[in-house]
Amino acid sequence: MKARVHVMLKAGVLDPQGEAVRHALGTLGFEGVEGVRQGKVIEIDLAGDDKAGAEGQVKAMCEKLLANTVIEKYDIEIV
Structure with missing residues (x-):
């Protein structure tokens, strides 16, 4: 059996990597x-x-290691 865990920053938390990707897409x-x-x-x-x-x-x-809750x-x- 396989488990797939999707981890994302909560709404309202600054995402500098996401912002860098958004900027790069605009540049392209x-x-x-x-x-x-x-x-x-x-x-x-x-x-x-x-x-x-x-x-x-x-x-x-997830609670102990995989995500910073x-x-x-x-x-x-x-x-």
């Missing part, structure tokens, strides 16, 4: 880009087939 001629938020995707291979247990385990991973939010997808 892409007009109309008003904002960019950059995040990360983490894929985790898990043993077993218990989706509920896997989701709980991955949530604990003060400034980041995360979504878990079990595939």
Whole structure:
């Protein structure tokens, strides 16, 4: 089983990397880009087939290591 975790900065938190990408897109001629938020995707291979247990385990991973929950939010997808 595989888990996919999407981690993004919370709304209102400054995203300098996203702003740099937005600026670069404008420089390259892409007009109309008003904002960019950059995040990360983490894929985790898990043993077993218990989706509920896997989701709980991955949530604990996010809370303890994968996301800074003060400034980041995360979504878990079990595939």
